[in-house]
Amino acid sequence: MNYFSPVRNVLSVVVYPIQTLASLPSDTSEWMSDFFQSRKELKEKNAQLEAINLSNSIRLQSLQDLQRENMRLRELLGSSFRLPERVKVAEILAIDLDPFSQQVVIDKGEGYDVFIGQAVLDATGVMGQVVKVSKVSSHVILLTNPSHALPVQVNRNGVRAVVTGRGLGKTLQLEHVPHNADIRVGDLLVTSGLGGRFPVGYPVGRVVSVSSAQGQAFAHVLVEPAAKLSTSREVLLVLAAESFSTAEDTEVVGEQVNNE
Amino acid sequence: MSKSSYGGGVIITTLIIAALLTLLPLPDYVRVFRPEFVGLTLIYWALAVPQRVGISFAWSIGLLMDVMLGGALGLLAFTYSLLVYLVLQFHLQLRQYPMWQQALSVFSLILLLQILFVFASSHSAGWTFWMPAIMSMLIWPLVYHLLRGVRRTFHVH
Numbered sequence: 001m002n003y004f005s006p007v008r009n010v011l012s013v014v015v016y017p018i019q020t021l022a023s024l025p026s027d028t029s030e031w032m033s034d035f036f037q038s039r040k041e042l043k044e045k046n047a048q049l050e051a052i053n054l055s056n057s058i059r060l061q062s063l064q065d066l067q068r069e070n071m072r073l074r075e076l077l078g079s080s081f082r083l084p085e086r087v088k089v090a091e092i093l094a095i096d097l098d099p100f101s102q103q104v105v106i107d108k109g110e111g112y113d114v115f116i117g118q119a120v121l122d123a124t125g126v127m128g129q130v131v132k133v134s135k136v137s138s139h140v141i142l143l144t145n146p147s148h149a150l151p152v153q154v155n156r157n158g159v160r161a162v163v164t165g166r167g168l169g170k171t172l173q174l175e176h177v178p179h180n181a182d183i184r185v186g187d188l189l190v191t192s193g194l195g196g197r198f199p200v201g202y203p204v205g206r207v208v209s210v211s212s213a214q215g216q217a218f219a220h221v222l223v224e225p226a227a228k229l230s231t232s233r234e235v236l237l238v239l240a241a242e243s244f245s246t247a248e249d250t251e252v253v254g255e256q257v258n259n260e
Numbered sequence: 261m262s263k264s265s266y267g268g269g270v271i272i273t274t275l276i277i278a279a280l281l282t283l284l285p286l287p288d289y290v291r292v293f294r295p296e297f298v299g300l301t302l303i304y305w306a307l308a309v310p311q312r313v314g315i316s317f318a319w320s321i322g323l324l325m326d327v328m329l330g331g332a333l334g335l336l337a338f339t340y341s342l343l344v345y346l347v348l349q350f351h352l353q354l355r356q357y358p359m360w361q362q363a364l365s366v367f368s369l370i371l372l373l374q375i376l377f378v379f380a381s382s383h384s385a386g387w388t389f390w391m392p393a394i395m396s397m398l399i400w401p402l403v404y405h406l407l408r409g410v411r412r413t414f415h416v417h
Binding site: 004007008011012014015018019021022023025026094095096097098101103105132139168169230 | 276279280282283284285286288291294323324327328329330331333
């Protein structure tokens with residue numbers, strides 16, 4: 001498999017102009033609609049954004065306080081504390097790939113230190129992860145791809161599960177959930193970070209239906225993805241997180257246990 | 261003779277346009293009806309100028325399309341070379357057919373392509389699986405006349 005990735009890299013650069021060209025019509029129409037926006041619309045939009053900004057900054061103030069408190073408490077518990085991840089912005093090329101593959105192309109590649117397995121978010125939640133990287137672009141596999149799985153936990157009570165895709169435009173589903181698991185409709189699922197690929201605590205989706213049919217080994221749980229998979233244009237690439245200082249922390253925990 | 265020297269360029273240009281049509285973003289409910297543009301273009305050129313469009317050419321185009329669409333490397337390369345092989349094998353018969361019969365042959369060729377694609381991609385396919393083949397069949401007369409116009413204008417022999 002790896003023998004062919006240089007070939008793919010080179011060919012990706014060859015086809016990149018065609019991909020950019022294909023995304024041109026929707027880029028242009030977007031630019032046009034930006035350009036011909038009326039003053040009134042812009043003012044309305046601005047007022048709206050300011051309101052959102054205000055509420056966000058209020059929340060951010062309390063967040064900083066909470067973060068520090070969280071860190072102190074974690075220190076008291078002797079467990080590892082998380083550093084905030086940093087992100088980088090990339091843009092999705094507006095092109096349709098093969099509908100079976102459910103991937104999108106973004107306009108950042110090796111040149112911007114994009115790497116395979118990097119988590120991709122949008123403003124509202126997790127979108128997927130990078131699967132192929134070339135010099136100038138990379139392919140991102142979406143959550144909805146049936147071959148994509150992502151470790152999550154329920155935000156309410158920390159129940160862990162694995163969420164997999166079911167196809168484009170369909171909801172996600174939770175795999176191997178026992179019938180008695182405490183998962184309810186409306187529960188927010190966040191990344192658990194257990195796979196080591198995704199950062200912890202980003203929203204993945206909300207549970208929309210839980211059904212446990214008799215005779216089935218596991219409960220059937222459907223999840224509506226939080227990210228706007230088909231409409232967002234800007235995505236965030238999470239930088240390689242040094243979020244866990246695992247070796248030291250496990251030692252600390254071990255010592256504490258010994259002391260007790 | 262000098263005019264036919266840029267025949268290759270014309271063929272490549274039509275294929276690039278076909279690739280652009282394949283990549284063009286469409287709403288989800290329309291995109292399942294998208295015909296297999298690159299396949300159609302390859303079929304036409306293999307039919308009209310079989311000495312210029314060979315299996316290795318189809319293979320390279322397929323490889324580029326694989327990279328462009330992000331599928332398994334070599335899948336489209338294989339299916340396109342098979343497509344062109346079949347057309348080259350039967351191009352004398354295909355040329356004699358009336359248009360509707362040609363369109364039916366195109367239907368079966370594109371269907372074959374789709375079947376190979378679904379086999380290899382391990383995804384279940386619903387009713388939308390038939391759509392590219394059916395739409396390709398329906399627009400084949402249009403593609404045929406359009407590309408024949410192009411071929412005659414630019415004297416591709």
